[in-house]
Amino acid sequence: TTPPEAPTQRSFVLIKPDAVRRGLVGAVLARFEGKGLRIVTMELRQVTGEESDQHYAEHVDRPFYPPLRAFITSGPSVALVLEGDEAIEVVRALNGATDGRKAAPGTIRGDFSLSNRENLVHGSDSPESAAREIAFWFPGLG
Numbered sequence: 805t806t807p808p809e810a811p812t813q814r815s816f817v818l819i820k821p822d823a824v825r826r827g828l829v830g831a832v833l834a835r836f837e838g839k840g841l842r843i844v845t846m847e848l849r850q851v852t853g854e855e856s857d858q859h860y861a862e863h864v865d866r867p868f869y870p871p872l873r874a875f876i877t878s879g880p881s882v883a884l885v886l887e888g889d890e891a892i893e894v895v896r897a898l899n900g901a902t903d904g905r906k907a908a909p910g911t912i913r914g915d916f917s918l919s920n921r922e923n924l925v926h927g928s929d930s931p932e933s934a935a936r937e938i939a940f941w942f943p944g945l946g
């Protein structure tokens with residue numbers, strides 16, 4: 805008999821304002837789509853300061869948060885939900901290390917970012933974070 809398939813996983817992704825400004829939305833989406841992840845929903849969003857505070861709740865007291873908040877609200881972002889086998893881990897592998905200068909070539913950050921802040925993409929870091937972030941950004945999603 806065939807073993808039951810693992811339930812597909814969903815991850816929240818934010819394509820950050822630097823990527824939108826630089827015209828890299830298509831290039832970033834191509835990485836995810838090329839890998840086989842499916843776009844469940846997607847929207848151009850101007851992130852507000854309040855939304856930033858909630859999304860980055862774990863970071864609000866860090867010294868790097870004020871400039872991060874200024875950056876993430878500096879222009880439109882693209883918010884989306886991706887679905888696929890082990891989507892959370894796969895998205896983070898495609899994104900690469902946080903610091904674009906240290907991220908491996910072949911990753912989105914490794915190929916397109918030279919910054920520890922303006923690093924093009926966010927991806928949920930755990931099933932708990934994904935559930936929280938998807939409910940927060942797309943409350944209507946089933």
Ligand code: RTP
Nearest residue numbers: 868872901902920921922923925926927928929
């Ligand atoms: P993300 O949440 O955006 O997917 O990135 P991440 O998990 O790789 O990194 P995280 O530690 O969650 O940090 C969130 C975002 O904050 C900015 N950051 N700046 N020391 C710094 O200046 C610093 N550290 C982090 C980055 O934009 C990072 O993606």
Ligand code: MG
Nearest residue numbers: 926927928929
């Ligand atoms: Mg993170």
